[in-house]
Amino acid sequence: MCHRYPDRMRLPLSPRDARALARALRRRGPTLAALTEAGAHRFGSRTALVVGDAAWSFADLWGDAERLAAHWHREVLDHPRAVVAACEGPSLVLSVLAAGRLGLDAWLANPRRDTALDRVIPRDALLVHQGDAPEWHAGPTVAAKDALEQARVPQPRLAGTRRIGRLVLMTAGTTGTPAPHVTKPFGVRGMRQLEGLHRRVGIASTDTVLGCSPLHHGHGLQLLAATLMTGATLVSSPYTRPATRVRLMRERGATMVSGVPTQLERLVAYVEESGEAPSLRRIVAGSEPLTPELVVRLHAAWGPIVMNAYGTTETGTVAVASPDEVAAHPASVGRPLPGTEIGIVGHARGSDAEGRVWLRGAGRTVITDDRGRIDDGRLTLLGRMSPEDDLAIGT
Template sequence: MLDLLAAAGQRPVFEHGARLVSGAGMLDLVRRLAAGLRAAGIGPGDGVAMMLGVNPEAFAANIAGHVVGARVVGVRPGLPEAQTRHVLTQDITAVVTDKDITGPTVLSLNELVTASANEPELLARPDNVARLIYTSGSTGIPKACAQTYAAMSSAWTARPDAWPPAIRELASRLSRYLVFGSLSSQVMMEYGVLTLAAGGTMVVADPPAFPDAIVRLRASASVITVPRLNKLVAAQRESPVDLSSLRALMVSGSPLPAARLREALDVLGPIVFHGYGQTETGTISMATPFDVPGSVGFPPDVIDVQVRDGNGEPSPPGVDGELYVRTLRRRPGTGRSRPRPRRCSSTAGYARGTSATSTQTAGCT
């Protein structure tokens, strides 16, 4: 990530209103925030909760947390009080925030960024947990999914030479990628890093109203949920606006019925990508606008997928079953325990494999 920012130089990588931050400027923010964290006693293995908005300093703070080798925990805005309390009591050393919050473990982002920028010393240890990504908590207490620094380093997001074909197609469309809601979102952050690796700019959508933000900010790409996509399609049918800048909508969070996808492609054009994955596994596969509706594309070679029957045995092509995924990237955990690599995880959704190894889903994503 630091190499990406250094290579960007004076090219804008983050746009927030009238403010443009270059790669060199973002790297300076990362260096200052890393120095501030070290001065506050934060180092390898320490849990750091990020309660931040969507701005250049918030993005830099997440990167700085990894520079000092901390275990970074993003706290989603709007989380109920009980769930927030649960997250913040899971071996958290400090809370970094740009909110008006005080406490013995609270570090002000505005104060941290005043530190002198030094050449960052990477303190991360491969086996340490790099970040905890929490599930939504829709069924109770959010569950943490742990990812080590070794696993994070193996990810293809920041390495164009390792991009699967669908990601390479998507990356070519990320010249102006909208960010909103929270940078602690795994989806928002990963596509943000992909944008920078592709030579694009992260653009803050404030407010994130569609289609207004797309038109106003000349956005080329954004993530979008299925309900929001349906609303955008309906609005474009009823009162069309100029969406000529838009080249990619990455749909995730729930299944996209084939009929809905066909309608979206008909109204919006060939711009809809359908990502399939979960918090525990990250992206499993992605369908491009040119894939058959109903498919979620082809998993890259580094991810093993298998459709199994009710007895846990492999299902033959064309037969429904439950999808199992094996990945190096993460597993559910508390953060202090070392994640086991190559863990097999059920997606809790149903799927059908084809002889060409693409996947059709009939359950949750």
């Protein structure tokens, strides 16, 4: 039986919530800062973000971002420039939101590869860094721990701005120098795409989501945006051991887990060994191939609640397979989200075919190195393209 998605539905908003979101969108544009500002009005003291032992409500998160932006405007920035967040956790989130409040571009970078950013990021950018300030950067710098302290210092009210900052996501740089991808994942198309992701996954305001991906990755950032939009709580837990994640799931009452299959494999291995499997209603895998073997193990531990997401840094998540689809076809990544498209190179748009996959999302079109098959609108991944595949396509 074909699974039907409620893609034509819209995020239900009360008149008060709709007004708060509309006001924020008018001031900040369709950005992460707008979602956070609206969330502060809509959800107030409800917990928005948990990192380690620290937690921020929706109101506190936006208040800290406003204070940090005001401090930078008065004490650090002598003219508009980009903000590069080469840090983790709350300092990254606040840096991105402060940049959005100032209407500046925000670059998100892996702090564990910050030396690779030399000659990549703008020379006059404000760099928010872990540890000591790097000698290679000529522009202003702020330590991540100092940014957290600056966000708590009272500041005079900051005037508005007409600029709308962009997000710049970096490739991992595992095969070379990290490359920037200027994107607007929460632009007009991106908002529709984000709303579709919320609908497909079914994130509710009552959910607590354990996020295993770093927030500087597109996977982690899009999850943050989805929780800010819906009022759910995000417990960010990258680079932690499975035992710690299980403890957080239990202590924080997590109802959903999102991560890459490698992280989920380690998590389920711990659960199999310990016998401790806190109750969940949804597991969302993405950013790596999901194997049938891992699906079987996850189902044995938690039941048929696994979803499989697919996308790229440039496009964001463009397709998500439902639990029913994953149970029947573990390699399937489902059907495209609203505002996105998928296709096979060399074949008519919307047709069933097999070959190299192309994607469109967040206003960008990307030709991937993935081989896939589209059947009745559903994409199944078949591995990576080889030179022989390209020769066959050319003939």
